[in-house]
Amino acid sequence: MKDLMGMMGKLKDMQSKMQNMQAEIAELEAEGVAGGGMVKVTLAGKGDMTALTIDPSVFKEDEAEILEDLILAAHNDAKAKLDAAIQKKTEEVTAGLPIPPGMKLPF
Numbered sequence: 001m002k003d004l005m006g007m008m009g010k011l012k013d014m015q016s017k018m019q020n021m022q023a024e025i026a027e028l029e030a031e032g033v034a035g036g037g038m039v040k041v042t043l044a045g046k047g048d049m050t051a052l053t054i055d056p057s058v059f060k061e062d063e064a065e066i067l068e069d070l071i072l073a074a075h076n077d078a079k080a081k082l083d084a085a086i087q088k089k090t091e092e093v094t095a096g097l098p099i100p101p102g103m104k105l106p107f
Helices: 002-027 063-093
Strands: 031-035 039-044 049-052
Touching: 002 039, 002 063, 031 063, 049 063
Parallel strands: none
Antiparallel strands: 031 039, 039 049
């Protein structure tokens, strides 16, 4: 019974930590860059794009496809950075808990 009470206490603590982590993730920002800084995309913690900056030198009529590719690359760069930051925070919160491999948190 003592182990069950200890486990319940750990679960309650884990729940509190997860709520704090979700609040921290919501405040995260990641900037992705493409084309040597000609295109920049900023994503908020939940993946929403909050800013897009495009260097005026890429505004050429015949190069619209290049600009589209740069925007996608910058977005993907920011998303990868955001995912890495979320993964790091999740590992900090769940350290020492017996979580099955491959289980993705936060849900």
